[in-house]
Amino acid sequence: MSPEHRHTQPVDTRRVDAREKVTGAALYATDLHPDQLAHATLATATIGRGRIADLDVSAAAAVPGVLLVLSHLDHLDLQSPGFVMGGGYGVQSLQPLLDDRIAYRGQAIALVVAETLTAATEAANLVRARYETEPFAATLDSPGVERIAQPTAIPLPFLADIDVGDAESAYAAAPLHVDATYDQPAQHQNPMELIGATVWWRGDTLIVHEGTQSAGAIRHGLAQQLAIDAANIEVISPYTGGGFGQKNSLQIHIAPLALAARRIGRPVKLVVSRTQLFHHTSFRPASRHRIRLGADEHGRMVAAIHEVEHQTSRHDLFPLMYNEITARLYGIRDFRGRQTFARMDTQTPGFMRAPFEHPAAFAFESAVDELAYAANRDPLEFRLANDTTVDPVSGEPFSSRHLAQCLRRGAKTFGWSARRQRPASMRAEDGSLVGWGVAVGAYPASIVPATSHVVAGADGRVRVEVDGHEMGQGIRSTIALLVAEDLGIDVRHVDIVVGDTRVATQHLTAGSWGTASALGAVHAALRELRKQLGADVGGPVDVSAAVRAASRDTVEARAATLGPGQTEQDGERARQGHPVIAGPEFPGYSTFSWIAHFVEVRVEPTTCRIRVPRVVSVADCGRVASPVTAASQVRGGIVWGIGASLREAGEVDPRYGGFLNASLEEYPVPVNADIGTLDVDFIGEPDLRFHPVGVKGLGEVSMVGVAAAVANAVYHATGVRHRRLPIRIEDVLAGATA
Ligand code: MOS
Numbered sequence: 001m002s003p004e005h006r007h008t009q010p011v012d013t014r015r016v017d018a019r020e021k022v023t024g025a026a027l028y029a030t031d032l033h034p035d036q037l038a039h040a041t042l043a044t045a046t047i048g049r050g051r052i053a054d055l056d057v058s059a060a061a062a063v064p065g066v067l068l069v070l071s072h073l074d075h076l077d078l079q080s081p082g083f084v085m086g087g088g089y090g091v092q093s094l095q096p097l098l099d100d101r102i103a104y105r106g107q108a109i110a111l112v113v114a115e116t117l118t119a120a121t122e123a124a125n126l127v128r129a130r131y132e133t134e135p136f137a138a139t140l141d142s143p144g145v146e147r148i149a150q151p152t153a154i155p156l157p158f159l160a161d162i163d164v165g166d167a168e169s170a171y172a173a174a175p176l177h178v179d180a181t182y183d184q185p186a187q188h189q190n191p192m193e194l195i196g197a198t199v200w201w202r203g204d205t206l207i208v209h210e211g212t213q214s215a216g217a218i219r220h221g222l223a224q225q226l227a228i229d230a231a232n233i234e235v236i237s238p239y240t241g242g243g244f245g246q247k248n249s250l251q252i253h254i255a256p257l258a259l260a261a262r263r264i265g266r267p268v269k270l271v272v273s274r275t276q277l278f279h280h281t282s283f284r285p286a287s288r289h290r291i292r293l294g295a296d297e298h299g300r301m302v303a304a305i306h307e308v309e310h311q312t313s314r315h316d317l318f319p320l321m322y323n324e325i326t327a328r329l330y331g332i333r334d335f336r337g338r339q340t341f342a343r344m345d346t347q348t349p350g351f352m353r354a355p356f357e358h359p360a361a362f363a364f365e366s367a368v369d370e371l372a373y374a375a376n377r378d379p380l381e382f383r384l385a386n387d388t389t390v391d392p393v394s395g396e397p398f399s400s401r402h403l404a405q406c407l408r409r410g411a412k413t414f415g416w417s418a419r420r421q422r423p424a425s426m427r428a429e430d431g432s433l434v435g436w437g438v439a440v441g442a443y444p445a446s447i448v449p450a451t452s453h454v455v456a457g458a459d460g461r462v463r464v465e466v467d468g469h470e471m472g473q474g475i476r477s478t479i480a481l482l483v484a485e486d487l488g489i490d491v492r493h494v495d496i497v498v499g500d501t502r503v504a505t506q507h508l509t510a511g512s513w514g515t516a517s518a519l520g521a522v523h524a525a526l527r528e529l530r531k532q533l534g535a536d537v538g539g540p541v542d543v544s545a546a547v548r549a550a551s552r553d554t555v556e557a558r559a560a561t562l563g564p565g566q567t568e569q570d571g572e573r574a575r576q577g578h579p580v581i582a583g584p585e586f587p588g589y590s591t592f593s594w595i596a597h598f599v600e601v602r603v604e605p606t607t608c609r610i611r612v613p614r615v616v617s618v619a620d621c622g623r624v625a626s627p628v629t630a631a632s633q634v635r636g637g638i639v640w641g642i643g644a645s646l647r648e649a650g651e652v653d654p655r656y657g658g659f660l661n662a663s664l665e666e667y668p669v670p671v672n673a674d675i676g677t678l679d680v681d682f683i684g685e686p687d688l689r690f691h692p693v694g695v696k697g698l699g700e701v702s703m704v705g706v707a708a709a710v711a712n713a714v715y716h717a718t719g720v721r722h723r724r725l726p727i728r729i730e731d732v733l734a735g736a737t738a
Contacts, residue, residue: 040111043124060110080225083315089220107347147340163337164393168303171293180367182723183287186652192241205233211237212240213245213510241472284359299377305338308339361439389401400620403596423717437708447520448579452522453466454525460493511700565587597617610714617706619681644725
């Protein structure tokens with residue numbers, strides 16, 4: 001039964017903000033149009049690296065309607081926000097517009113503010129820069145890339161190499177081997193809501209509206225950049241039109257916008273264009289994975305070595321965490337993981353949905369498929385035979401792991417038993433080659449400090465103010481459903497406020513920890529509320545009657561929760577806008593979400609066009625807190641996995657640096673016509689060891705393993721193994737004629 005059929009509420013109660021969103025009533029940050037609004041655009045650098053020898057903004061400033069042109073010539077009074085993964089708040093440590101250095105193509109060189117967007121855009125095009133260029137490196141193979149082992153650069157325990165047993169010896173002794181290298185290109189989030197902000201000053205208070213995953217980081221980062229008190233900054237982000245990791249920290253335009261708004265004494269809005277987006281903010285770094293796997297003659301995997309490098313900028317070290325899941329997918333005793341930075345001349349890359357797990361699973365699960373074929377075993381049976389209940393890294397149990405159940409249920413739904421093992425042995429009626437592939441995925445369960453404030457009213461409504469950001473994943477629905485179920489009230493009587501620093505800290509929402517963190521805090525506040533309402537025995541609550549019985553208009557409760565093993569110091573760091581993350585190893589156990597994907601591809605034999613008519617995915621995310629939004633999350637993850645495997649790549653410009661295909665015309669993502677049947681199912685077993693209401697996390701695991709399942713299906717269809725993403729028609733054609 002699909003999740004849609006399990007619940008019987010009317011549609012509008014399942015996704016509580018659906019009506020606002022589809023009617024346009026939901027206002028996103030740059031939908032705002034305050035009085036006296038001025039419009040900003042950016043002028044950007046056209047060289048790969050060097051310095052600005054001469055900047056001429058006079059023609060720009062002379063465009064009618066231009067109010068202000070800000071550049072390094074103005075000696076802006078701004079500090080670096082620091083890099084979010086280096087103890088700071090920013091998408092990168094480099095704050096453009098402060099000096100004449102150009103670190104990467106597309107770096108902002110001027111901010112133009114005008115009465116209209118048209119005037120600002122015209123003026124930005126008239127900003128003239130003369131550069132002194134320097135050699136740059138923009139791909140993993142470019143001369144000048146600087147490589148550093150991660151443990152040398154950042155000696156922190158959670159970024160250490162993984163060494164369990166003696167993988168090199170076990171690999172050497174194994175009778176069956178795979179040794180292959182897999183390439184993942186740079187990729188770019190293209191959320192529907194472009195990055196942008198509307199900012200203004202109310203006296204000494206700075207008001208920032210920006211679609212973000214971390215209003216708290218923006219608030220505290222701006223305080224540092226502008227040297228003002230965080231108490232004088234309000235960051236408001238009720239909706240984010242797609243985060244996917246790109247909106248997880250303070251963007252580089254916000255502080256200059258704040259300065260501009262102060263100078264002209266008016267609100268200012270900036271929407272970063274689709275093309276500029278590719279160079280303005282973080283992206284998925286290119287990575288290269290060498291996987292060595294060894295198995296014994298019974299098809300038992302005995303050794304795995306996963307060596308990976310990924311690109312980072314010259315100015316920041318975006319950490320690598322690829323081994324974290326590959327070491328846990330199977331019960332492989334001897335595991336060795338090595339992670340290396342490749343520093344080059346781009347903006348700092350960052351988190352993009354399943355940032356490490358998707359490329360890692362593509363590489364590792366492709367290699368597992370190769371090994372299954374080397375062992376002449378069915379790839380599904382091979383995976384089931386290598387399952388584990390113990391975390392091979394920590395030696396502790398997993399708090400829950402229903403991966404084998406995901407595989408078995410998915411195989412049944414998909415009809416896997418009808419598969420022929422031999423590649424290129426299945427055909428459709430139209431002559432297309434048919435391939436069936438399977439792969440698994442995992443994603444660490446994490447939890448972060450969260451605060452929640454619950455207000456029950458005499459009118460029977462319950463208002464919940466909580467740490468968390470709504471970025472399309474449906475966190476409002478998830479929270480509202482929990483409150484409604486807990487108190488036995490109608491979900492339409494629950495109001496949720498998220499993404500607002502006026503009501504809560506607003507820790508970063510990312511890493512698929514949003515639901516677990518917010519629900520933990522709301523669950524705790526509800527326990528307190530029940531006490532105050534005299535309803536702590538459980539059961540449904542007549543909220544209106546209980547509040548009136550207390551002779552009050554409202555009854556309030558608050559909770560501040562921490563992840564397992566976190567301390568009050570962690571809570572304080574979170575209140576300062578820093579990410580403070582617990583997991584996936586907790587005292588006594590480890591927690592991951594799991595998923596299995598089954599993919600059918602059809603390869604048209606003449607053109608080698610690849611179609612994906614159907615996918616079956618079964619997830620173990622603990623309790624399914626909100627069935628409708630959960631199923632949507634997984635569908636979105638599958639679609640993204642299909643895009644990652646067949647479409648998406650940032651094409652690096654070897655002449656001038658940066659990305660050539662910086663538009664949706666040239667950076668194709670899947671459209672409806674590319675997507676067939678997506679069958680999504682959940683195990684739904686609550687993980688109460690990890691979490692008070694049993695949720696783990698879902699958003700990112702949904703994508704993990706999809707690309708490998710597609711690549712494995714293409715291999716099964718054609719007999720040719722593709723180890724570089726995306727797999728394009730020309731690659732399959734080359735394989736077919738080789
Ligand atoms: Mo997610 S890529 O951690 O926002």
